[in-house]
Amino acid sequence: MARQARALATRQAVLLAAAEVFDERGYAAATMSEILERAGVTKGALYFHFRSKEELALAVIEGQGAWLSTWRPTSESPVQTLIDLGYAFAHALLDDPMVRGSIRLTIEHGSFTQPQADTYQGWSDVTRGLLERAREAGDLHPGLDVAAAAGVITGAVTGIQLSSQVLTGRQDLVRRMADLWTLILPGLVQPHALARLSVAERVPGRS
Amino acid sequence: MARQARALATRQAVLLAAAEVFDERGYAAATMSEILERAGVTKGALYFHFRSKEELALAVIEGQGAWLSTWRPTSESPVQTLIDLGYAFAHALLDDPMVRGSIRLTIEHGSFTQPQADTYQGWSDVTRGLLERAREAGDLHPGLDVAAAAGVITGAVTGIQLSSQVLTGRQDLVRRMADLWTLILPGLVQPHALARLSVAERVPGRS
DNA sequence: GGTAGAATACCTACTGGACGGTATGCGGCC
DNA sequence: GGCCGCATACCGTCCAGTAGGTATTCTACC
Numbered sequence: 001m002a003r004q005a006r007a008l009a010t011r012q013a014v015l016l017a018a019a020e021v022f023d024e025r026g027y028a029a030a031t032m033s034e035i036l037e038r039a040g041v042t043k044g045a046l047y048f049h050f051r052s053k054e055e056l057a058l059a060v061i062e063g064q065g066a067w068l069s070t071w072r073p074t075s076e077s078p079v080q081t082l083i084d085l086g087y088a089f090a091h092a093l094l095d096d097p098m099v100r101g102s103i104r105l106t107i108e109h110g111s112f113t114q115p116q117a118d119t120y121q122g123w124s125d126v127t128r129g130l131l132e133r134a135r136e137a138g139d140l141h142p143g144l145d146v147a148a149a150a151g152v153i154t155g156a157v158t159g160i161q162l163s164s165q166v167l168t169g170r171q172d173l174v175r176r177m178a179d180l181w182t183l184i185l186p187g188l189v190q191p192h193a194l195a196r197l198s199v200a201e202r203v204p205g206r207s
Numbered sequence: 208m209a210r211q212a213r214a215l216a217t218r219q220a221v222l223l224a225a226a227e228v229f230d231e232r233g234y235a236a237a238t239m240s241e242i243l244e245r246a247g248v249t250k251g252a253l254y255f256h257f258r259s260k261e262e263l264a265l266a267v268i269e270g271q272g273a274w275l276s277t278w279r280p281t282s283e284s285p286v287q288t289l290i291d292l293g294y295a296f297a298h299a300l301l302d303d304p305m306v307r308g309s310i311r312l313t314i315e316h317g318s319f320t321q322p323q324a325d326t327y328q329g330w331s332d333v334t335r336g337l338l339e340r341a342r343e344a345g346d347l348h349p350g351l352d353v354a355a356a357a358g359v360i361t362g363a364v365t366g367i368q369l370s371s372q373v374l375t376g377r378q379d380l381v382r383r384m385a386d387l388w389t390l391i392l393p394g395l396v397q398p399h400a401l402a403r404l405s406v407a408e409r410v411p412g413r414s
Numbered sequence: 415g416g417t418a419g420a421a422t423a424c425c426t427a428c429t430g431g432a433c434g435g436t437a438t439g440c441g442g443c444c
Numbered sequence: 445g446g447c448c449g450c451a452t453a454c455c456g457t458c459c460a461g462t463a464g465g466t467a468t469t470c471t472a473c474c
Binding site for chain 2: 422
């Protein structure tokens with residue numbers, strides 16, 4: 001047990017360092033040397049836990065699927081939950097190295113296409129689920145194609161994040177997220193539902 | 208003159224091959240060997256025209272700025288022009304290897320940050336210019352923040368394109384573009400202007 | 415319009431270094 | 445004492461870039 005704890009600690013250190021390096025350099029440009037140096041770990045230790053660079057990258061990508069699956073609705077209103085999810089994701093991108101690294105690896109399509117498609121699909125599914133609940137609640141425009149809207153929102157969030165990163169190092173990410181909702185919501189929800197929504201970021205603690 | 212023609216041909220062949228390989232593999236994973244092999248050119252020829260891998264990548268990125276600057280308005284209506292620009296860009300992504308490679312290099316932020324920021328800024332500026340003309344024409348919602356909307360649209364198009372590529376190899380890109388406009392336009396333009404717009408792709412040849 | 419010579423355009427062979435991965439050994443906890 | 449967890453030294457490969465030679469085409473002059 002005690003030694004398992006130590007092993008887990010080094011494993012986590014490697015994962016974290018890998019996420020950081022993948023985030024900064026991308027998969028191909030990242031070197032194992034930099035990862036193990038930053039983790040304060042030797043090559044033997046790293047390759048004991050991960051058999052290859054690719055396996056390590058896959059483990060980092062997994063970390064972000066984990067983040068999404070821990071997300072719990074924050075409101076009775078599905079659309080409000082979706083908005084909150086966007087802001088939560090923005091803050092994860094700012095604070096959580098694992099999410100950052102994972103997103104970079106997902107965006108850089110390359111050797112491993114399947115996990116990336118899964119990531120997009122996962123986000124699209126969550127979005128779609130919320131939108132379908134919103135439609136049942138009568139919040140959405142009647143003719144709206146829910147699947148199409150979910151695809152657009154997922155893609156738009158991806159792109160917003162990317163352009164924010166390139167232009168300002170993600171400093172204006174939260175503002176851009178607000179801009180996105182401001183622009184998109186009128187095409188999504190009916191006016192009476194729009195009035196009940198908080199487009200700006202909500203501080204947690206209220207229902 | 209005749210020798211310039213030959214040199215220009217090989218230079219173009221190298222640029223094209225480079226764009227393809229960068230598009231398929233990304234900057235770091237792309238190898239000069241594959242580029243010169245695909246171009247049917249030897250190493251000496253390549254390094255005569257481009258002094259380094261980075262210079263070659265920058266030349267590919269330039270090609271896309273060139274594409275954007277050759278774009279000419281297609282309609283009296285600025286918003287309709289913006290929609291058409293989106294579709295034109297989608298088809299360029301499907302057909303023009305230079306645009307494809309350039310976009311991949313722009314999305315993969317890495318060693319050269321400045322040209323990428325310039326690319327985003329260029330798109331954002333064009334979009335913003337069209338939106339400002341639309342506002343002067345009274346087409347937009349009165350309170351709309353034009354700069355913010357331009358940023359969102361640029362980012363959204365980027366993301367749409369990315370997710371379409373990962374999920375379907377860009378097969379559904381045009382449809383996703385239509386979904387984007389359907390969702391965004393109600394938050395952008397006033398109803399009376401919306402009625403005059405063609406959200407679906409227009410075949411060229413009519414005013 | 416033919417030729418000398420000088421750029422221009424390109425070819426081949428090579429190099430130094432870095433990188434992912436491995437083999438083997440060793441200490442400490444059960 | 446045995447295995448888990450790690451450390452170290454090493455290997456084969458591949459890659460960006462270069463050195464130096466060769467072919468091709470333009471210019472100049474006759």
